Amino acid sequence: GENVEQHPSTLSVQEGDSAVIKCTYSDSASNYFPWYKQELGKGPQLIIDIRSNVGEKKDQRIAVTLNKTAKHFSLHITETQPEDSAVYFCAASSYKLTFGKGTLLTVNP
Amino acid sequence: NAGVTQTPKFQVLKTGQSMTLQCAQDMNHNSMYWYRQDPGMGLRLIYYSASEGTTDKGEVPNGYNVSRLNKREFSLRLESAAPSQTSVYFCASSEVGGNTIYFGEGSWLTVV
Numbered sequence: 001g002e003n004v005e006q007h008p009s010t011l012s013v014q015e016g017d018s019a020v021i022k023c024t025y026s027d028s029a030s031n032y033f034p035w036y037k038q039e040l041g042k043g044p045q046l047i048i049d050i051r052s053n054v055g056e057k058k059d060q061r062i063a064v065t066l067n068k069t070a071k072h073f074s075l076h077i078t079e080t081q082p083e084d085s086a087v088y089f090c091a092a093s094s095y096k097l098t099f100g101k102g103t104l105l106t107v108n109p
Numbered sequence: 110n111a112g113v114t115q116t117p118k119f120q121v122l123k124t125g126q127s128m129t130l131q132c133a134q135d136m137n138h139n140s141m142y143w144y145r146q147d148p149g150m151g152l153r154l155i156y157y158s159a160s161e162g163t164t165d166k167g168e169v170p171n172g173y174n175v176s177r178l179n180k181r182e183f184s185l186r187l188e189s190a191a192p193s194q195t196s197v198y199f200c201a202s203s204e205v206g207g208n209t210i211y212f213g214e215g216s217w218l219t220v221v
Contacts, residue, residue: 043199043212095206101151
């Protein structure tokens with residue numbers, strides 16, 4: 001089955017800096033790669049996703065890149081704000097989503 | 110628009126007790142899921158239902174049973190709770206398998 005590795009497990013940045021979270025996957029059949037944000041006490045919420053026919057996707061301050069050859073994808077958050085502090089999960093899917101273990105992002109004011 | 114609704118929000122059980130977590134979605138989705146979340150372990154799939162009338166085991170199904178009652182509802186049952194089942198449980202749904210999953214707000218379960 002699919003295996004998704006996510007790094008780093010914790011990330012601390014200063015407000016205004018950029019944050020990058022990286023994931024690798026094992027199943028070359030995976031074709032859908034969403035990213036979720038989970039705030040304390042809440043369920044995960046989709047923030048951006050990318051499909052295998054696209055190399056990069058951007059939505060305001062967040063972007064995701066995908067390298068299918070290397071089987072890795074990354075989340076980039078620019079101009080970080082304190083409200084970006086949360087746990088972020090990557091996932092990969094061919095017919096069923098498999099999640100990474102999460103990254104705790106802390107943005108210090 | 111409620112999305113995915115799960116109950117109860119919090120529950121404390123004694124070892125050996127049974128309970129059912131209820132989940133309902135109002136998005137007319139075909140697929141539904143139950144995950145558990147433990148510190149450092151991410152989200153692990155317990156059971157899923159690809160469509161009404163079908164259920165399949167996920168990564169960690171032992172100690173759980175599920176029922177897809179109809180297209181809207183998918184329940185998770187613990188027949189004899191164990192301390193190892195202390196966790197946060199999330200119900201989720203998607204239009205079809207492999208697509209965007211929408212999560213409920215979670216159920217915090219403690220087994221003492």
